[in-house]
Amino acid sequence: MATTPPNRSWMTEDLRAFRELAQDFCAKELAPHQDRWAEQKQIDRQLWHKAGEVGLLCLSIPEQYGGGGGTFAHEAVLYEEQARSGDSGWGVSVHNGIVAHYLNSYGNDEQKQRWLPKMASGELVGAVAMTEPGTGSDLQNVQTRAVREGDEYVINGAKTFITNGAQAGLVVVVAKTDPAKGAEGISLICVETDTPGFRRGRVLDKVGLHAQDTSELFFDDLRVPVANLLGGPEGRGTEGLGFVQLMQQLPQERLLIAITAVAAMDAAVAETVRYTKERSAFGREIFKFQNTKFELAECATEAEVSRAYLDQCIERHLRGELDVPGAAMAKWWTTERANRVLDRCLQLFGGYGYMAEYPIARMWTDARVSKIFGGTNEIMKEIISRTL
Numbered sequence: 001m002a003t004t005p006p007n008r009s010w011m012t013e014d015l016r017a018f019r020e021l022a023q024d025f026c027a028k029e030l031a032p033h034q035d036r037w038a039e040q041k042q043i044d045r046q047l048w049h050k051a052g053e054v055g056l057l058c059l060s061i062p063e064q065y066g067g068g069g070g071t072f073a074h075e076a077v078l079y080e081e082q083a084r085s086g087d088s089g090w091g092v093s094v095h096n097g098i099v100a101h102y103l104n105s106y107g108n109d110e111q112k113q114r115w116l117p118k119m120a121s122g123e124l125v126g127a128v129a130m131t132e133p134g135t136g137s138d139l140q141n142v143q144t145r146a147v148r149e150g151d152e153y154v155i156n157g158a159k160t161f162i163t164n165g166a167q168a169g170l171v172v173v174v175a176k177t178d179p180a181k182g183a184e185g186i187s188l189i190c191v192e193t194d195t196p197g198f199r200r201g202r203v204l205d206k207v208g209l210h211a212q213d214t215s216e217l218f219f220d221d222l223r224v225p226v227a228n229l230l231g232g233p234e235g236r237g238t239e240g241l242g243f244v245q246l247m248q249q250l251p252q253e254r255l256l257i258a259i260t261a262v263a264a265m266d267a268a269v270a271e272t273v274r275y276t277k278e279r280s281a282f283g284r285e286i287f288k289f290q291n292t293k294f295e296l297a298e299c300a301t302e303a304e305v306s307r308a309y310l311d312q313c314i315e316r317h318l319r320g321e322l323d324v325p326g327a328a329m330a331k332w333w334t335t336e337r338a339n340r341v342l343d344r345c346l347q348l349f350g351g352y353g354y355m356a357e358y359p360i361a362r363m364w365t366d367a368r369v370s371k372i373f374g375g376t377n378e379i380m381k382e383i384i385s386r387t388l
């Protein structure tokens, strides 16, 4: 849809070659299926296997666990190409960029050997379940309980809005192991979805992201061995550390959203330039009206300026230096800009911009959630303001 972005400070020869692979995969395996996936409210399960075969899963996980042995830069390239292809259904950034990294960062060797190779091949799809019907932003208030009974945890609770919820084989569940405590009572427990007591609810009807299988999940007296405590179970050392583990991964999770937001701006500007040069009114190309040129000049500038800060954040993250406020700034800024840019681009399509079959309409509805998930933009401003 859009052209490949210009060379950037963190790009290398290896990454350029990888971009071609990712671009080719997205063009062949994602772009042609958008309507069908939107109708069935999820991607084809087989896509995960195809992606595993060409090495697009667990890109930044060490090779010893079946991963690609790459860096976050490989992840960034894949999510840019996904967004540019017009796909928003494939929950690969949650699988690769979040779930695999919880396992890689906190899992013990047995846990990594057990789950990461299957995630890299596409045999297992990963999801992370934090949000509940009664609590999202206020994560410390989760009500899902994991009660220890002998060598098992008995889990009861309900989660909602879970990306990859319908296809996940492994869910990292945020649960209270000690309800008397706030943040220190939270633990992360890995749940295989073929465990009795695990139940999937419906795939939710959303205003956008129609091809994404955002679902409810339920745990009814679900029993898992204590060995499923992320990083456990020796002495249950990681019990109660769930909140810290979640916080440490936040910069990467928010950067993923920022990457997609900037790529969406690029795609929208390219698509709108193309359309306005094809369509005429009053005997001239729409593009030739001063308003169109000025709108697009501003939108292109907003995308470029956003990318400059995004690139700075990617570099900082590659050096292990991106902090929580810096990532919150990236998430807030790029998603606010993306929503504005997409709205202005849509306007230049006139009535066609409001038709669901037009990519610009889909981009516009898809982008709205970026101000909500991964921590709402109000929470981002809370975080930023604490540094002032």
Ligand SMILES: Cc1cc2nc3c(=O)[nH]c(=O)nc-3n(C[C@H](O)[C@H](O)[C@H](O)COP(=O)(O)OP(=O)(O)OC[C@H]3O[C@@H](n4cnc5c(N)ncnc54)[C@H](O)[C@@H]3O)c2cc1C
Residues within 6 Å of the ligand: 094, 128, 129, 130, 131, 134, 135, 136, 137, 138, 160, 161, 162, 163, 164, 206, 209, 214, 369, 372, 373, 374, 375, 376, 377, 378, 379, 382
């Ligand atoms: C498509 C989609 C995919 C998602 N994927 C996942 C997933 O894979 N896993 C997962 O766990 N969750 C997922 N989520 C959930 C998402 O992270 C939450 O919706 C989000 O964190 C907000 O929580 P909430 O919906 O409960 O809103 P609430 O927390 O109820 O917030 C409501 C409003 O109050 C505001 N607010 C709350 N607290 C404050 C405060 N302290 N200061 C100022 N304003 C405040 C919020 O900003 C918001 O405007 C997904 C959501 C969507 C829509």
